[in-house]
Amino acid sequence: MFQEIPSLTMYTVSLTIPWVQELQLICEIPRLRILVLSNRPCDHEGQVFNSQQWCEESFPTLFAHRSTLQHIYVGIHYQLPLYRGWSREPSPHGNEIFEVVEVKEALLPEWNDRRSGDL
Amino acid sequence: MTPSSLHSHSAPSYIQIDILIIGRNRYVETPMDNLPLDLLRPIVENLADDSRSLLAVSLASRELRMEGQRILFRRVTPPTNKDHHTKFLTAVTSSSLLASLVEEYHQFDLLDRRPEEPFLGLTCRGLQAMVNLKILRLRTSNHPQSFRGCTFQLEALEWNDYPDVEHILDFLRTQLQLRTLRLYWKRPDLDTSGICPRLQLLHGDRSTMNAFLPGRHVTSIKWTPSNGELLNDSVDHLSREFNHIRFFSVGGWWGHHRLDILIPHLGAVEVFELGGLRSLSVPVCFKKFPL
8 A cells, every 4th residue: 555655865975175276276385395184173073074085086196296295184083183194105004193282283393392391 | 818928929129119109298218319319300200291190209208399399380281170270379379489480371261350359369479470481371351460560581472362452562572582472463553563573483363463473583373363354365565474484374263364365475384284174064865765
């Protein structure tokens, strides 16, 4: 009597925003050595890039485009200062996850110097 | 357990000394007291990340107390709990020696707007006592007078309040050693030239950049736009200062400045952070077919 009706299910799929144009612009910085892409402190979804595959496919292009670029760090948590690191020379252990206490400490060696008592 | 088994399990003598040190709340002569300071200090320094052990060490002997407290009071970042801060501030206002040990202090969201509040007075007296303070992170509600009478020369200041900008400007005029400044500047009309001449690291919004970049040799910028900030204005007037920047971070809750405007000025940047990025989730409908 009742015909089975295919159910319509709503899925939420996280899509990557590639920011392709902005990444291309950033790669115009002539001495760029380290690029950090961070979702802190705003994003409550979890990661900057939900697609690791996209990173694996796209970052080599960035490395090729900007010969000075050595490392790309991508935020992987909206609260914790956790980043996945991608290097020009791939690590034998794959993409390493780094913990950085504060972005400023990742970016600003002066702060680290102060903290380690070198000043 | 028999006496013989106790004996067979007795620990080496140095362990017994450790137990003696940790177990007593009054000072006793221990073999550690005979160690010269040159040897003692690096041993205690190894406990710098272990405050529980440092507390135990500080209770062991007079010599160790000094060494333990020297580290315990060096960097004071208690949780946002008024009781913790009250105890700390009471300690430093009671002892100029302890106060002189403090090089870094953080206090967030504990001062309210009542000028008669006792905790405000205690904070002011505590800051005045910390004569060797180098790093201060303070988030308050309209209390720039916290700095009155302070003689410290800061190397880093994070100040998350801004209503009385003129008062903070007076304070900054006295800080000739300041190298790191985090501030949201709201008075572009005020003259900031010559203030903080040794600034190297600047964190703030566009107004902060306009006020504190020109004329300084800042090498690191963290540009976090404030609410309502225009993100497509020219930065040509800062082009000369941007030439010194090696570390550039941009972005936050309110987006980031247009990169096509910024990036032509970042010829010396080696580390670039694009912050405040958002991932995107979109609902997608899938038709679920019966297997």
